[in-house]
Amino acid sequence: MLARGGLRGAAGVSATGTSPSEEKDETGEPLIARKQIKHAQPWLTQAEEDAVASTVASGRLTMGPATKEFEASVAAFAGRTHAVAASSGTAALQLALAAKGVGPGWTVVLPAYTWVATYNAVVLAGATPVLADVDPLAYTIDPAATVAALDSAVTGGADPGKMAIMPVHMFGYRAGAGWLPDLARERDLTVIGDGCCSFGGIAGGERCGAWSPLEAFSFHPRKVVTAGEGGMLLTDDDEVAAKLRALRDHGAHRSAEQRRQTGAGGPMVPEFELGYNFRITEMQAALGAAQMLRIGELLRARRDVGLRYDELLVDGPAWLRPPPRLAGGPGAEPDGDDRILTFYPVTLWGSRADDAPAKLAASWADGDAAAVAKADKLGAWRDRLMGDLAAAGVAARPPMLSLPDLPYVQERSHLAPTDYPVSSLLARLTFSLPLHHEVTWDDQRQIVRLLREIPSSWHSLDERIAAVDRALGKAQS
Numbered sequence: 001m002l003a004r005g006g007l008r009g010a011a012g013v014s015a016t017g018t019s020p021s022e023e024k025d026e027t028g029e030p031l032i033a034r035k036q037i038k039h040a041q042p043w044l045t046q047a048e049e050d051a052v053a054s055t056v057a058s059g060r061l062t063m064g065p066a067t068k069e070f071e072a073s074v075a076a077f078a079g080r081t082h083a084v085a086a087s088s089g090t091a092a093l094q095l096a097l098a099a100k101g102v103g104p105g106w107t108v109v110l111p112a113y114t115w116v117a118t119y120n121a122v123v124l125a126g127a128t129p130v131l132a133d134v135d136p137l138a139y140t141i142d143p144a145a146t147v148a149a150l151d152s153a154v155t156g157g158a159d160p161g162k163m164a165i166m167p168v169h170m171f172g173y174r175a176g177a178g179w180l181p182d183l184a185r186e187r188d189l190t191v192i193g194d195g196c197c198s199f200g201g202i203a204g205g206e207r208c209g210a211w212s213p214l215e216a217f218s219f220h221p222r223k224v225v226t227a228g229e230g231g232m233l234l235t236d237d238d239e240v241a242a243k244l245r246a247l248r249d250h251g252a253h254r255s256a257e258q259r260r261q262t263g264a265g266g267p268m269v270p271e272f273e274l275g276y277n278f279r280i281t282e283m284q285a286a287l288g289a290a291q292m293l294r295i296g297e298l299l300r301a302r303r304d305v306g307l308r309y310d311e312l313l314v315d316g317p318a319w320l321r322p323p324p325r326l327a328g329g330p331g332a333e334p335d336g337d338d339r340i341l342t343f344y345p346v347t348l349w350g351s352r353a354d355d356a357p358a359k360l361a362a363s364w365a366d367g368d369a370a371a372v373a374k375a376d377k378l379g380a381w382r383d384r385l386m387g388d389l390a391a392a393g394v395a396a397r398p399p400m401l402s403l404p405d406l407p408y409v410q411e412r413s414h415l416a417p418t419d420y421p422v423s424s425l426l427a428r429l430t431f432s433l434p435l436h437h438e439v440t441w442d443d444q445r446q447i448v449r450l451l452r453e454i455p456s457s458w459h460s461l462d463e464r465i466a467a468v469d470r471a472l473g474k475a476q477s
């Protein structure tokens with residue numbers, strides 16, 4: 001049994017005076033992880049080091065063979081005609097919006113639960129972001145909320161001919177499966193997929209990158225494949241690809257003749273339009289290309305960790321819901337190969353029933369006192385649990401955020417968290433477990449044991465403290 005705060009404190013010494021490594025559960029086993037388990041870490045080998053070193057040695061530091069190789073390997077992996085590398089996932093999103101002509105006068109619908117980059121890219125393009133709530137089981141943009149967001153934008157005076165949607169493929173799960181392509185056709189929507197945190201995801205036989213006509217990836221170190229920093233856009237459209245290449249390179253359009261001349265140091269000047277410098281360096285591209293040569297093992301390692309959590313969490317706490325076993329959306333039944341995860345999120349909905357999240361979110365949005373109290377309690381548990389896990393050596397993190405929780409978003413977009421209840425609750429109730437190649441079966445057994453036992457120790461502790469308080473109260477009266 002744990003003493004109050006027994007797994008807390010930077011120094012790692014509990015209120016009982018014992019160090020966490022001496023704490024035992026009732027079976028006599030130590031209650032903390034035997035080592036520090038990181039939340040995420042890139043899997044880098046000698047091959048990556050050699051690739052970067054030889055690029056530096058080559059003296060070609062930007063827009064060279066490594067960039068071409070990285071682009072070709074990602075295009076082939078996702079089954080797309082063109083891959084255009086950029087300096088980050090955010091830069092890729094900005095390039096995509098610019099290449100599709102999305103700017104002032106445009107409305108862009110995006111999910112409320114995402115990373116700030118999705119929203120910022122739209123605002124920086126000069127377009128108006130309109131948020132839609134997400135599906136509580138798939139963590140991706142909700143179809144009914146999307147239609148409502150589009151309709152209310154039009155009612156509010158938005159130009160129906162200038163509407164775009166940015167579905168965010170979340171944690172490896174596909175957004176919009178089964179409904180978004182039809183809606184986009186019916187309403188003539190420009191679709192730009194934010195697959196920044198879903199590289200490697202597969203649904204319906206298609207890889208992320210091919211889930212929308214134009215999709216963006218990130219190669220930040222927390223992702224399945226890293227280039228240090230980096231991004232990529234995938235499309236089958238020749239014109240869009242040419243535009244993206246120009247826009248990332250100061251808006252420079254080069255004809256084949258100009259490219260030959262430039263290569264030979266000739267005088268011909270490319271034609272320019274307004275553009276960015278969002279080029280990727282050769283060192284980043286070399287790292288990314290070396291990772292792509294190992295893509296099979298990178299994906300397998302994560303999938304195996306994910307499948308083991310699935311299995312262990314069958315007996316996990318009933319108030320905590322593991323992610324749905326799907327890549328394509330509720331109802332899909334993938335085999336193991338579909339289980340590609342950037343994060344392993346778990347959400348404290350208080351129940352595992354499929355309808356519990358939607359019910360809690362609806363009552364919470366209505367201001368129902370019991371739902372508000374329940375959400376507050378579960379949110380406090382989430383925070384306390386992450387703190388106690390950290391003290392026990394296990395790093396857990398909230399993986400995404402709810403845009404309506406951010407003051408600058410509230411001010412700019414005139415909205416309130418209660419308008420997006422699922423997103424707001426996901427941001428308060430979700431955390432993700434360590435997921436990377438070094439996480440072992442033993443680590444995972446320990447993590448799931450901690451998930452079960454830490455909260456039960458609070459419960460019994462709270463009861464004991466209440467009994468002491470009662471006894472003291474009697475003694476004093």
Ligand SMILES: Cc1ncc(COP(=O)(O)O)c(C=O)c1O
Pocket residue numbers: 088089090091114115117118168194196197217218219220230231
């Ligand atoms: C959903 C989403 N969009 C965009 C980004 C931005 O990618 P980057 O950090 O490479 O700019 C991220 C990064 O985590 C993300 O998760």
